[in-house]
Amino acid sequence: MAKRSLLTLLFILTITPLTWSQTVAGKYAGEFLAIGVGGRPLGMGGAFTAIADDITAAYYNPSGLAQLNYPQLSLMHDQRYGNLVNYNYAAVGLPFGKDYTFAVSALRLAVDGIYDTREALYDANGDGVLDIRTNDKLDYSKIKEFSNQDWAFYLSAAKRIDDKLSIGANFKVIRRDIVEFGATGIGFDIGAMYKATDAL
Incomplete structure (x- = not known):
């Protein structure tokens, strides 16, 4: 009876977020968190969440970290849109004993x-628009450079409950910087993985 109750609870916890995902309108805030990491998981087209058995599990499903049997390191660099956008990822995971993993x-x-x-704009008429007809000009010596950066830092932990069930959690710190402005937020992820049979 307890096993059936546990399976029912896991089913409900798995299905509930799927129903919410259809009602939330997508916007661009935090969109960089949806890109994905790791060649193998990205090649699986989103199916990796179900198996999550290497260090990239910290990103997809933290409970998968419990499957690590040895320390792992993952590094990724991606350049997009003609090398305009840089996307970098680094992770390290260490198992402690046979039941705990931290990453x-x-x-x-x-x-x-x-x-x-x-x-750098010398604006003769004060309208904020560069217009050569009104003697507006740019002072190229005053042009500066800045970066638009999105950061996410994860602290992850996973525990193997038994041979079939593992649980895990992430604590995330998310940071955005653009010119002199910045903002920081936090987030949490929890995950569970249940292997009904060895074939799954």
């Missing part, structure tokens, strides 16, 4: 070298 991960998406011309 640390960092993720960065950035556009570097954006020109800041706000102080």
Whole structure:
């Protein structure tokens, strides 16, 4: 009876977020967190969450970290849109005994070298628009560069309950910086993995 109750609870916890995902309108805040990490998981098209058996499990399903039998390191670098956008990921995981695993991960998406011309504009009529007919001009010596950066740092832990069930959790710190502005937030993820048979 207890086993059946546990399976029912796991089923409900798994299905409930799927129903919410259809009702939430997607926007761009934190969108860099949805890109994904690791060649193998990205090649599986999202199916990796179900098996999550290496260090990238910290990103997809933290309970999968419990399957690590030895320390693992993952590094990834991706350049997008003609090398305009840099996407970097690093993670290290260490198993402690046969039941516990801890991991640390960092993720960065950035556009570097954006020109800041706000102080370089000599605006004769004060309208904020560069117009050569009114003797507006740019002072190129005052042009600066800045970066738009999104960061995510994960602290992860997983525990193997038995041969079939493992649980895990992430604590995330998310940071966005653009010019002199920045914001920080926190988040949490929890996950569970149950292997009904060895074939799954």
